[in-house]
Amino acid sequence: MTEQVPEPDHGTAGAKARVAAAGADAGLPGALESGLPEGSAETASVGRWNFLKYGAAAGLGALALGGLGGAAPAQAMAAGLRSPAQSATSTGTRPSAVVPIPGVLDLYINEGYLKMVDDSLVYHRGFGDRPTGLRDASPSLAVVPKVFTADGRLVESRTYPLGAALPPRGTPLPFGPDPANPGQYFIRRNHWASYFPARTIIAEVGSTLRFRVHNRLSKDHEFVLHDVGPSHADARTGPIAPGEAALLELPCPSAGTYIYSDPTNAPVERTLGLFGALVVMDPVHQWDITAGKASFERQWVWICHAVESNWAAMEAAGGTVDPLQTKAVPRYFTLNGRSGYESLAITRNEALNLASEEETLVSGYPRQLDVRQFGEGTTAGTLRGGQLVRLINPGIVYHQIHFHGNHLWTVRRNNYHWPRRDGYVDEQGHVVLQQWEDVVELEPMDRKDCIVPVKRPPDALDPVWYARTTDWEYPMHCHAEPSQTAAGGMYPGGLVAHWNLKAPIPGEGA
Ligand SMILES: [Cu+2]
Numbered sequence: 001m002t003e004q005v006p007e008p009d010h011g012t013a014g015a016k017a018r019v020a021a022a023g024a025d026a027g028l029p030g031a032l033e034s035g036l037p038e039g040s041a042e043t044a045s046v047g048r049w050n051f052l053k054y055g056a057a058a059g060l061g062a063l064a065l066g067g068l069g070g071a072a073p074a075q076a077m078a079a080g081l082r083s084p085a086q087s088a089t090s091t092g093t094r095p096s097a098v099v100p101i102p103g104v105l106d107l108y109i110n111e112g113y114l115k116m117v118d119d120s121l122v123y124h125r126g127f128g129d130r131p132t133g134l135r136d137a138s139p140s141l142a143v144v145p146k147v148f149t150a151d152g153r154l155v156e157s158r159t160y161p162l163g164a165a166l167p168p169r170g171t172p173l174p175f176g177p178d179p180a181n182p183g184q185y186f187i188r189r190n191h192w193a194s195y196f197p198a199r200t201i202i203a204e205v206g207s208t209l210r211f212r213v214h215n216r217l218s219k220d221h222e223f224v225l226h227d228v229g230p231s232h233a234d235a236r237t238g239p240i241a242p243g244e245a246a247l248l249e250l251p252c253p254s255a256g257t258y259i260y261s262d263p264t265n266a267p268v269e270r271t272l273g274l275f276g277a278l279v280v281m282d283p284v285h286q287w288d289i290t291a292g293k294a295s296f297e298r299q300w301v302w303i304c305h306a307v308e309s310n311w312a313a314m315e316a317a318g319g320t321v322d323p324l325q326t327k328a329v330p331r332y333f334t335l336n337g338r339s340g341y342e343s344l345a346i347t348r349n350e351a352l353n354l355a356s357e358e359e360t361l362v363s364g365y366p367r368q369l370d371v372r373q374f375g376e377g378t379t380a381g382t383l384r385g386g387q388l389v390r391l392i393n394p395g396i397v398y399h400q401i402h403f404h405g406n407h408l409w410t411v412r413r414n415n416y417h418w419p420r421r422d423g424y425v426d427e428q429g430h431v432v433l434q435q436w437e438d439v440v441e442l443e444p445m446d447r448k449d450c451i452v453p454v455k456r457p458p459d460a461l462d463p464v465w466y467a468r469t470t471d472w473e474y475p476m477h478c479h480a481e482p483s484q485t486a487a488g489g490m491y492p493g494g495l496v497a498h499w500n501l502k503a504p505i506p507g508e509g510a
Contacts, residue, residue: 097131098245103154104210105146105201108132109221109240109262109274111316112139116332117339117486117493122309123316124273127199127223127260131216141273142198142337148252150206150283158358160202161286164193170358171502172297174365175382183465183504184456185365186382187297190287194298195358197336199276201260204283207252215240219320221269225260225278226445227414228253239264255282255290256415257390257447267396267444268321271308271328275394277301289388289449294374294411296388296451300362303337304442304495306330306395306483328396333483333494336360340486340493362387362476362499364454371409371434371451386453391442397480399442403499405457405474407436412449439479454501472501 100106110128112135113121126141133139147155147162159166167173172192174185196202203209213223224236228250237246262274279301285291309331311321335343336359338352345356357363367384374385389408391401401408411418411434423433430441440448456465457472476497477484486493 098212098214101210101212103148103152103208104212104247105129105143105148105154107143107211107213107223108140109213109215109217109223110140111217112136112141114139114141114273116307116309117342118490120309120487122307122332123312124307125217125262125269125315126273127213127262127276131214143201143276144198145196145200145202148201148203148207148209150204150252152207154210157202159193159195160281161193161283164286165191167192167195167298167358169354169363170195170361171363171500172365172387174367174505175379177505178368181368181456183468184367185505186379186384187365187367189295189381189383191381192298194300196279196301197303197359199303199337200301201276201278203252203278203280205252205255205280206283209248209250209252211237211248212245213237213240213248214245215242218242220264221262221274222264223248223260224263225250225253225258228258228278236263253280254415255280255285256412257392257449258415259392259394259445259447261394265320265323267328268311268315268323270394271306271396272312272315275305277303277390277392277394279390289411293417294388294449294451295383295385297364297383297385297454299388299390300360301390302335302360302392302401302497304391304393304395304397304399304401304478305334305337306397307332307334308396330395330397330482331488332486333395333397333478335495335497340490340496343496344492344498360497362389362452362454362497363502364500365502365505366456367454369453369455371453374451386451386455389450389452391440391446391448391450393442393444393446396444397483398444399483399495400479401440401442401476402438402479403452403474403476405472405499405501406453406455407438408440408450408452410434410437410440410448410450412447414447452499454499457501469503471503473498474501 107127108131110132111125112132114124116122124141127143128140129143130140144156145158147157147160149155155162172187175188176186178184178186211223215221220239220241222237222239224234226234228235235248235250237248240246258278260276260278262269282291288295307330308328310329314321332339338356341347342352343356343360345353345361347353364387369384369386393399418432418434420434423431426432440450442448476499478495484494484496485491
């Protein structure tokens with residue numbers, strides 16, 4: 001490599017060629033995640049960016065990371081992308097990719113049109129992982145999941161833990177029958193990987209998170225990781241001018257569920273699609289929420305969103321939405337980016353159906369579950385725990401997530417672990433106590449970690465339970481009723497899902 005610093009715009013073809021060449025070298029650790037060898041000049045140059053900026057509001061200043069060396073500029077450094085606002089014009093622009101840097105996640109703030117569940121096209125913005133233009137038929141508005149590992153790699157992977165067994169169609173297979181509970185199963189402890197939806201970034205405790213955020217649009221934008229700093233401060237790039245890029249580096253926050261977004265003109269840019277989720281895992285406890293807390297068979301990330309197509313149209317036309325002047329009236333509601341029959345995996349597109357089953361539609365074999373002893377199995381290698389669902393709401397609607405068949409046991413809200421006794425009512429009137437919940441409230445920017453027990457439904461009488469030969473599929477819908485529709489009335493075109501209690505395995509203790 002001859003470049004001494006990351007250079008802008010070598011052209012898409014050139015950058016892709018580098019990535020492809022590295023990817024072809026299967027023997028190179030991290031070949032997947034970088035077009036550059038370890039120890040190159042580009043690696044060395046990362047040291048110049050060692051700074052960290054926390055603050056709940058812009059202007060709180062920078063917090064230098066002593067010991068990591070280098071100057072600590074008080075604002076994000078511009079990485080010098082060529083030609084401002086390349087994508088501001090709708091035709092004739094050539095997407096520009098930059099030379100990747102090992103361990104650094106390039107996020108491109110793109111715009112484009114997405115097909116809604118009723119086939120209409122709605123303008124969106126998003127943090128993509130490759131540069132795409134406004135008229136791109138397949139715009140990059142969400143990242144394919146990436147993992148920052150504790151050993152310093154950045155790996156693209158839809159599943160985590162890396163290398164763990166993949167559950168077929170998303171469903172973990174059981175360890176074996178539970179003799180004491182007919183029709184139920186022991187499940188495997190510390191075995192199955194989980195699939196994650198687009199927009200998810202995973203980080204292992206002990207890693208360093210490094211982002212290079214490229215603003216390819218015509219207005220200022222910002223990349224903020226909410227709540228990840230000391231005292232729940234945000235980590236932020238500061239405003240990034242059109243055509244510029246900013247660098248953000250921070251130590252991995254504690255295990256938990258976080259949101260990233262562009263808070264500019266809040267909540268407008270976020271609503272236009274500039275949001276995503278960060279899941280932090282302890283690499284030593286990959287099947288626990290965090291060390292010593294609830295274990296799970298596999299986990300699910302559910303990202304809720306509301307699409308305001310009127311706002312989108314105003315911004316697409318070059319305007320700036322004033323959210324006080326133009327009240328939000330969301331027209332589409334998504335779960336992991338899908339609505340209605342697409343979320344429910346009942347389309348004619350088998351790849352889409354499979355992705356929904358792997359990422360969204362909770363499924364498992366029935367097991368005995370006692371929430372007083374999460375994770376406890378009675379046979380070595382088994383678990384009697386449930387599955388973890390991380391409910392995440394970067395949208396602007398208050399959701400009321402309601403499962404049929406099983407109640408959910410909520411253990412955490414916004415990474416605050418709820419107590420099991422001595423619960424209380426907080427200033428907003430919420431009960432703060434671990435408990436079974438029929439409906440889980442999710443305010444805008446809320447994250448709740450809930451256990452789906454995947455157990456025999458309490459109202460399933462013995463004769464019914466023992467006669468069972470098929471999967472039992474239960475709806476999940478949101479009790480904020482407009483969110484169940486699309487385009488102001490198409491039902492069930494909105495934020496819907498189901499979960500699947502798998503049928504007994506013939507000959508296995510059913
Ligand atoms: Cu219901």
